[in-house]
Amino acid sequence: MASARHVIVAGAGIGGLTAALALARAGLRVTVLEQAARLEETGAGLQLSPNATRILIELGLRDLLAPAVMSPHAVRIMSGGSGREIVRIPLADAERRYGAPYWTIHRGDLQAALAAAAKTTIDITLRLGTRLEDFVAHSNGVTVQGRNDRQVIDERGVALIGADGIWSSVSALLKRQNKPSFRHRTAWRALIPADRVPDEFRAPFVNLWLGLDAHLVHYPVKGGRLINVVAIVHDEWNETGWSAAGSRDEILRHFARWSWADKARDLIAIPEQWLKWALYERASPFRGGVGPVTLIGDAAHPMLPFLAQGAGMAIEDAAVLAAMLGKYIDDPVDALRGYEGARRHRTERAQKASASQAKIYGKTGPEALVRNLVMKAMGGEKLRARYDWLYTWKPPELVVPHTHDQLPPT
Numbered sequence: 001m002a003s004a005r006h007v008i009v010a011g012a013g014i015g016g017l018t019a020a021l022a023l024a025r026a027g028l029r030v031t032v033l034e035q036a037a038r039l040e041e042t043g044a045g046l047q048l049s050p051n052a053t054r055i056l057i058e059l060g061l062r063d064l065l066a067p068a069v070m071s072p073h074a075v076r077i078m079s080g081g082s083g084r085e086i087v088r089i090p091l092a093d094a095e096r097r098y099g100a101p102y103w104t105i106h107r108g109d110l111q112a113a114l115a116a117a118a119k120t121t122i123d124i125t126l127r128l129g130t131r132l133e134d135f136v137a138h139s140n141g142v143t144v145q146g147r148n149d150r151q152v153i154d155e156r157g158v159a160l161i162g163a164d165g166i167w168s169s170v171s172a173l174l175k176r177q178n179k180p181s182f183r184h185r186t187a188w189r190a191l192i193p194a195d196r197v198p199d200e201f202r203a204p205f206v207n208l209w210l211g212l213d214a215h216l217v218h219y220p221v222k223g224g225r226l227i228n229v230v231a232i233v234h235d236e237w238n239e240t241g242w243s244a245a246g247s248r249d250e251i252l253r254h255f256a257r258w259s260w261a262d263k264a265r266d267l268i269a270i271p272e273q274w275l276k277w278a279l280y281e282r283a284s285p286f287r288g289g290v291g292p293v294t295l296i297g298d299a300a301h302p303m304l305p306f307l308a309q310g311a312g313m314a315i316e317d318a319a320v321l322a323a324m325l326g327k328y329i330d331d332p333v334d335a336l337r338g339y340e341g342a343r344r345h346r347t348e349r350a351q352k353a354s355a356s357q358a359k360i361y362g363k364t365g366p367e368a369l370v371r372n373l374v375m376k377a378m379g380g381e382k383l384r385a386r387y388d389w390l391y392t393w394k395p396p397e398l399v400v401p402h403t404h405d406q407l408p409p410t
Helices: 014-025 051-060 094-099 107-119 170-172 248-252 262-268 310-327 331-360 363-387
Strands: 006-011 029-034 044-048 072-079 085-090 104-106 124-128 133-137 143-147 154-157 159-162 181-193 205-213 216-222 227-233 244-247 273-281 294-295
Touching: 006 014, 006 143, 014 029, 014 051, 014 107, 014 124, 014 143, 029 154, 044 051, 044 107, 044 310, 051 094, 051 310, 072 363, 085 170, 085 363, 104 107, 104 227, 107 124, 133 170, 143 159, 159 170, 159 331, 170 294, 205 363, 216 262, 227 262, 244 248, 248 262, 248 294, 248 310, 262 363, 294 331, 310 331
Parallel strands: 006 029, 006 159, 029 124, 072 205, 159 294
Antiparallel strands: 044 104, 072 085, 133 143, 143 154, 181 227, 181 273, 205 216, 216 227, 244 273
16 A cells, blocks of 8 residues: 555656655655766756745755855846847845845756755655656555666655656656657857956856847856856757757857857857757646646746746745645645646746747847837836746745645635
8 A cells, every 4th residue: 555645756856856855844755766876967057036945945945055056136138239238137135025035056056955955854765776667546546666777666655746857757658748849949058167257247147148049148156156158049959958068169150240249259158168958848738647646847847948937937836736735635636636726827827928038039130129128218127027926926835734624626
């Protein structure tokens, strides 16, 4: 018989580890299956807006994350062609305005902090080097079969949470979603030692350059020791994965001298080697799981990075899921459907807003000039107010279960 309070999570990324911590705090026992043998420092930097940081702080991670995060003073939107600042969106007072800070951090640092917290939580078991191969739902919950180098592993629980990314094995086994679609863009990333960039780029700002057929984002991470650089370009290269090698000459071809300011090109020219990944999303909303199985994060609703909310939505998912399962553990299937109903509108809105932002970033010629003039006329405060619906979100209380409560209608 499945453990009455045991939840299995597939994937030890940001969403999966946050879910494990939130579920454990809600009184559940959690096993996390991760196919990687080691949690390596991969991926690009992240912007964590207040809707995400307040959850991490609520989980007790503020002090653990403090050495790795930066709190940017503003987003500086720059003209890729002229190199001049268009407008500045203030962030220095984010904690006063939204009740939680705005952080930049390297993805590897966040994952390491989450993993460290999970390893010291008695109700969390982290199984690295274990690949999920199949699952079977039954009247007592779900049985999951995994495999590592030495043996086949069976885990039984009341629920299985697929937090295993855009190419999710759990999603594929559910057979409820279309495959992600390539969006004809690639993202290039590199880390630069802070002492190799101009003083203005070491300052605590998120710098967003909008230019012809590309945009460029860079900001400090690692407590200011490194500068995270991400360039997103129109491209037909569409291999899957996070770590394909790319060269400086290749990325510079997307930032031609006649269309991009020297300051931007000079920054891009510093790293000799880059890593790149193709951008995919799923246009249709998550249809929901089946029985005691559901998905969170990119497994459920992959989105383009133009709203900087991929990690944020996964963290939000984890908090809502834990609240639902913790409170309504006696009826886990209904709890999962309640989680899905609670998340559907918000994640769909974030996906659409990100796609809309991509169109705004991609304007060229006279349309780009009009865009820049409109942003400048609006000013930073009004532009920031457009994100209030994102940043003011708060998670439901992570409560101790009450076995006689009934699941509210969704």
